[in-house]
Amino acid sequence: MSLALNLFHATELEAHTLGEGALRGAELASMLASGTGDIKERLKRLLADPAGQRALFASLRAFAPNLATDKTLITAYPCNGTVIVSRADDVREVLDRQDDFEVVYEPKMRKITGGVNFFLGMQDDADYQRDTSIMRLAAQRGDVADIVVPQAREAARQIITHHSKTIDLPQVLTTVVPALMVQRYFGIDTASVEDLREWATAMFWYLFVDLQGDPDIEKKALDCAARCLVAIDAAIAKAEANADGPVTVLKRAIALRDAGTGGFEGSGIRNNMIGLVIGAIPTISKACVQALDGLLDRPDVLARTQAAAASSDEHAVGCAVFEALRFNPVNPVIYRRAARDCEIASGTTHACRVKKDTMVLASNLSAMFDPAAVDDPDAFRMDRPWNVYMLWGYGLHRCFGDVINRGIIPALLTPLLAGTPLARAGGDAGHPDKVTPFPQHFTVMR
Ligand code: HEM
Structure with missing residues (x-):
């Protein structure tokens, strides 16, 4: 890879950052030196491994905090060149400057809905503010404690009761509970759990993970979108015919529309509901799988977490x-x-000029390990302030489901963790599979 490095002079680095970078540089070099295959294969393997990613970003934070290359790494969206941003302050700066650094998802969002944009694909304009305001009235924060968490807790408890020994988590638990949330709380009860997880996964993959624009991935996602829109239209018709029964996001959106006080018109409800469906299932499942995988790697932490689960301490x-x-x-x-020529980290020693149309990759993983922002970042600590975590974005487009995630993930994992010590199944089955970007299998034993 030919890189036009935006390196700055080592003597200008803070001593502790340089120390960390040098240490991780050595770690990185030893990771690259070990194993089989040529350097490209080793680099690929390294980047697929979270420890490798962390080592790489530590070196970048120290030696090239805003790494510019004329190579275009993301070809699924029009752009020209790339900047990788690794320090916490700069990651926040990029995600805060909506006018200079725009979201790119609009063309794919329009293909998903068959014409209309969804708010994650919008810049900070009147349409964005209107759509998110309506959706905040339809999906209210208090619902998480009143509806989402109790439903998830009960669903997980029942699943665990029926799978007491060996559990293939994505198949049985971690996709099922969020899909049930989509049916029961969002109100899309016209599609099966299996269909919802297949559709949401295909659409999410297309929108956010397929950075090279693979036509097969697009075709599958658009087929799934068409089927999902039919199911959402059927759910709207069903809710219009019968407004009684438990509260759902869909029923609230319909009531807002019918009140004539500025709710969605036309296909607005449908297009916003599909946006929520896409975000909810593969993400929550993958988060649960990766978190459990990390706990299983740390037996002492796992034991403490299981003790907390045994006393129903979801916090x-x-x-x-x-x-x-x-x-x-x-x-x-x-x-x-980049929407225009501009600069990141102006006035610092690592200021970086960014040309219009450059794709800027702001690493939230790196920000969460930046010693300038996080105490003792390499330590596993369970008492960190919540604002350290940048697990689902930052700034204007921070995840719409952030409060849901914070409640539902512990609620769905607690029944699994409360009980006999958890262990990985033998062989590959005991590790999350990597056949697709979303683990389909990961078997644990109780
Ligand atoms: C652990 C689970 C989740 C993860 C890791 C996750 C991740 C993210 C990230 C990184 C973003 C920001 C994207 C960007 O700025 O480019 C985002 C935005 C969004 N997420 Fe999530 N998400 C999760 C769960 C959910 C759930 C449950 C929902 C539905 C309730 C949802 C709906 C959305 C929506 C609608 C946006 C766009 C927000 C906006 O543009 O203002 N996500 N999510």
Whole structure:
């Protein structure tokens, strides 16, 4: 890879950052030197491994905090060149500067809905503010404690009761509970759990993970989108015909529309509901799998977390689970495109000029390990302040489901963790599979 490095002089680095970088540089070199295959294969393996990613970002934070290359790494969206941003302050700066660094998802969002944009694909404009305001009235924060968490807790408890010994987590638990949330709380009860997880996974993969624009991935996602939109239309018709029964996001959106006070018109409800469906299932499942994988790697932490689960302390379970996710988050990087020529970290020694249309990869994983922002970042600690965690974005487009995630993930994992010591199944089955970007199998034993 020919890199036009934006390196700055080592003597200008803070001593502790340089120390960390040098240490991790050595770690990185030894990771690259070991194993089989040529350097490209070794680098690929290293980047697929969260420990390798952390070592790489530590070196970048120290030696090239804003690494610019004329190579275009993301070809699924129009752009030209790449900057990788690794320091916490700079990651926040990029994600805060909506006018300079725009979200790119609009064309794919329009393909998913068959024409209309969804708010994650919008810049900070009137449409964004209107759509998110309506959706915040339809999906209210208090629902998490009143509806989402109790439903998830009960669903997980029942699943665990029926799978007491060996559990293939994504198949049986971690995709099922969020899909049930989509049916029962969102109100899309016209599709099966199996269909919802297949559709949401295909669409999420297309929108956020397929950075090279693979036509097969697009085709599958658009087929799934068409089927999902039919199911959502059927759920809307069903809810319109019968407004009684438990509260759902869909029923609230319909009531807002019918009140004539500025709710969604036309296909607005449908297009916003599909946006929520896409975000909810593969993400929560992958987060649960990666968090558990991290706990299983740390037997002492696992034992403490299981003790907390045994006393139904979901808060303590959450502290362990979110810390495990810090080491291996679902999205290690958030990407934006420069809307104009501009500069990151102006006035510092590592200021970086960014040309219009450059794709800027802001690493939330790296930000969560930046010693300038996080105390003792390499230590696994369960008492970290919540604002250390950048697990689902930052700034304007921070995940719409952030409060849901914080509640549902511990609620669905606690029944699994409460009980006999958890262990991996033997062989490959006991590790999350990597056949797709979303683990399909990961078997544990109780
Ligand atoms: C652990 C689970 C989840 C993860 C890791 C996750 C990750 C993310 C990330 C990284 C973003 C920001 C994308 C960007 O700035 O480019 C985001 C935004 C979003 N997420 Fe999530 N998400 C999760 C769960 C959910 C759930 C449960 C929902 C539905 C309730 C959801 C709906 C959304 C929506 C609608 C946005 C766009 C927000 C906006 O543009 O203002 N996500 N998510």
